Amino acid sequence: MRIRAAVLHQPGTPVTVEEVELDGPKADEVLVRVAAAGVCHSDVHLADGALGPNRWPMVLGHEGAGVVEAVGERVTHVAPGDRVAFSFVPSCGACRACRAGRRNLCEPAGRNAFAGRLMDGTSRLRMPDGTVLQHGLMTACFAERTVVAAAGAVPLDADIPLWQAALLGCGVVTGAGAVRNTAGVRLGDTVVVIGCGGVGLQVVAAAALAGAGRVVAVDRDHAKLEMASARGATAGVDASDGEDLVKRIRAAAGGAPDWAFEVIGRADTMRLAWDVLRPGGTAIVVGLAPAGVEVSLPAIEFLSEKSIKGCYYGSTDVADELSRLVRLVAAGRLPLADVISRVSDLDGAEDALERLRRGEGARTVLVMDRELAQVPDSVP
Ligand SMILES: [Zn+2]
Ligand SMILES: [Zn+2]
Numbered sequence: 234m235r236i237r238a239a240v241l242h243q244p245g246t247p248v249t250v251e252e253v254e255l256d257g258p259k260a261d262e263v264l265v266r267v268a269a270a271g272v273c274h275s276d277v278h279l280a281d282g283a284l285g286p287n288r289w290p291m292v293l294g295h296e297g298a299g300v301v302e303a304v305g306e307r308v309t310h311v312a313p314g315d316r317v318a319f320s321f322v323p324s325c326g327a328c329r330a331c332r333a334g335r336r337n338l339c340e341p342a343g344r345n346a347f348a349g350r351l352m353d354g355t356s357r358l359r360m361p362d363g364t365v366l367q368h369g370l371m372t373a374c375f376a377e378r379t380v381v382a383a384a385g386a387v388p389l390d391a392d393i394p395l396w397q398a399a400l401l402g403c404g405v406v407t408g409a410g411a412v413r414n415t416a417g418v419r420l421g422d423t424v425v426v427i428g429c430g431g432v433g434l435q436v437v438a439a440a441a442l443a444g445a446g447r448v449v450a451v452d453r454d455h456a457k458l459e460m461a462s463a464r465g466a467t468a469g470v471d472a473s474d475g476e477d478l479v480k481r482i483r484a485a486a487g488g489a490p491d492w493a494f495e496v497i498g499r500a501d502t503m504r505l506a507w508d509v510l511r512p513g514g515t516a517i518v519v520g521l522a523p524a525g526v527e528v529s530l531p532a533i534e535f536l537s538e539k540s541i542k543g544c545y546y547g548s549t550d551v552a553d554e555l556s557r558l559v560r561l562v563a564a565g566r567l568p569l570a571d572v573i574s575r576v577s578d579l580d581g582a583e584d585a586l587e588r589l590r591r592g593e594g595a596r597t598v599l600v601m602d603r604e605l606a607q608v609p610d611s612v613p
Contacts, residue, residue, distance in 0.1 A: 238292045238358070238376035239582040240366065244282025247583045248293060248375075253366060255378055256357040258305035263386040265317060268395035268606035270297035270374040272585040272597045273403050273431060274498070275521055279369065280586055283523035291349055291367035292358055293582070294375030295321040296403035298395040300605060301386060308383045316389045318559075319402045320551040321370040323352060323382035337410075337546040342382075346371045352382045372402075375582050377601050387552045391563035394607035396576065398559070399598055400431070400569050403546075406554050408435025408496075409567075410547015411519045412443050414554075416492050420444040423490040425482055426466070427506055428497035428520060429457040430589075431596040434464055434572045436494050436519065441465025442566065449486045451478075451505075453592070460595060463571060482509045490514060498522040503541070504530065512537035519544045573598050576612055 236255050239248045258264045276293050278284045298318040301311050311317060322343070324336035331339050341352060349367020350356055357380040358366035358373060366373075373379050389398055412418050424440040426433050429452040440448045441464065450461030451470045458469035468485035472478060482505075483489050489511035495503045498520030506516035507530055518541065522528075530541070547554055561567040574594030577585060578601070585597035600606045 234378070236377045237579060238373070239294065239579060241280050241289050241291045241293055243289060244280060248280055248586060250580050250582060252361065253292065254359045254361060255376075255380060258303055258380045259353065260306040261308060261383045262305040262351065262380050263301055263308060263311060263317075263383050264303040264378060264380050265299040265386060266302050266378050266605065267297055267299040267374045267376055267601050269399035269598050269600045270294045271400045271404060271431065272582065272589065272599060274589055275403070276369070277586050277589045278521060278523055285347070285524050288349060288367065290360070290364065291369050292373035292376055293369040295319070295370035295372040296399060296401070297372065297374035298389070298398035298401070299374070302378070304383070310383065311386055311388050316395060316398070317386040318389055318398045318555060319372045319374055319381060320385050320387050320406075320555060321346060321372045321402065322546055322551055323371060323384035324550070324552075325352070336550040337548060342371065351380070375579065375599060377579070384552065387555045389559055390556060391559045393559060393562050396598055396600055396606040396608045397562065397569040397573070399606075400572070400596060401555050401558060404431045404435050404596065405558055405567070405569070406547045406551055407519060407544075408432050409439040409558055410549045410554055411436055411494060411517055411544045412439035414548040415542060415544040416494075416515065416517050418443040418445055418492060421446040422492060423447045423486050423488070425449045425451060425486055425490045425493040425506070425509055426461070427451045427472075427493065427495050427502050429454075429461045430496065431572060432519060433494070433496035434460055434595055436496055437461045437466050438464040438567055442561070447486050449482060449490070451482060457595060460572060478505060479508050492517065494519055496520050500526050500528045503528045507534075507539065507541055510539050512539065514539055516541040517544050518542070572596050576600055576608060
């Protein structure tokens with residue numbers, strides 16, 4: 234079938250919305266009519282060619298939600314008409330990582346996501362001239378419709394509007410999982426969150442929900458610090474002035490923190506996360522750094538049992554985590570609308586990437602169909 238989709242032809246050139254061909258779902262795959270998709274900084278990295286070579290031409294988009302239209306053979310967990318959110322790691326359940334309970338690190342899913350293919354190693358997307366298109370992180374949801382691996386379509390069993398559910402599959406799972414699974418924040422712990430964009434704000438909310446005693450938000454942007462405070466940050470530190478930053482963060486935290494989450498993906502902020510920690514504290518790197526970035530640490534400080542830990546997609550079984558987080562959203566305990574700084578349509582994809590490059594706003598949501606996405610009239 235022919236659909237409209239946002240295509241990256243070449244890094245450094247604008248993403249263009251055009252008509253492409255989408256084949257129907259094969260076995261273990263699902264066709265989804267996309268209602269809405271969130272624009273994430275990883276999309277910017279992909280569009281800028283910063284996540285490695287040969288990752289184009291590609292249909293971008295890896296967090297979103299929609300309604301199932303058709304299912305391939307052997308698919309039993311969803312049926313046409315079901316509302317779903319996407320997971321960009323459709324775990325196989327059989328590889329070594331999956332068997333060890335680390336389904337976010339599923340080996341075939343990682344390999345195929347990097348190659349821009351679905352789980353059988355092929356693509357359902359091509360240009361009208363036959364050129365094969367890659368599926369952005371196995372999701373390719375900057376599009377009217379998409380075909381994803383069955384395990385990548387997670388049913389939403391609570392009634393939350395799809396324009397908000399669109400954020401679950403990357404930012405929310407990543408932020409909540411970083412706090413709960415990668416770190417394991419305990420009641421009363423002190424948490425610092427460096428970078429309060431779309432994912433950082435979810436880390437703040439999750440730390441507050443986990444019962445952290447203090448949650449210090451660090452960002453250069455005042456609007457983001459205000460959003461962080463609305464989501465449970467107990468203090469905000471303006472990082473636009475780099476002077477005495479470690480000292481100011483520690484003062485706001487009432488001392489050196491137990492946990493520092495880096496949610497930007499830069500060497501200097503990873504180092505900052507390390508520097509603020511108390512002895513025995515842990516820095517969690519959530520931010521995605523462009524390929525080639527290296528970080529250096531004062532090695533003598535390992536003597537104080539500080540650690541630094543990587544985090545990918547919330548360190549968990551994404552489908553399971555996502556379906557539990559939906560209940561928190563439905564119960565009003567994890568509001569999502571307030572992190573959406575702009576609602577646009579598919580044609581706004583390049584603008585949304587540009588705003589992220591400039592560090593503006595938290596999250597843009599591209600809405601393919603306002604009615605399907607349940608966007609209220611009060612939202613412009
Ligand atoms: Zn993302
Ligand atoms: Zn696996």
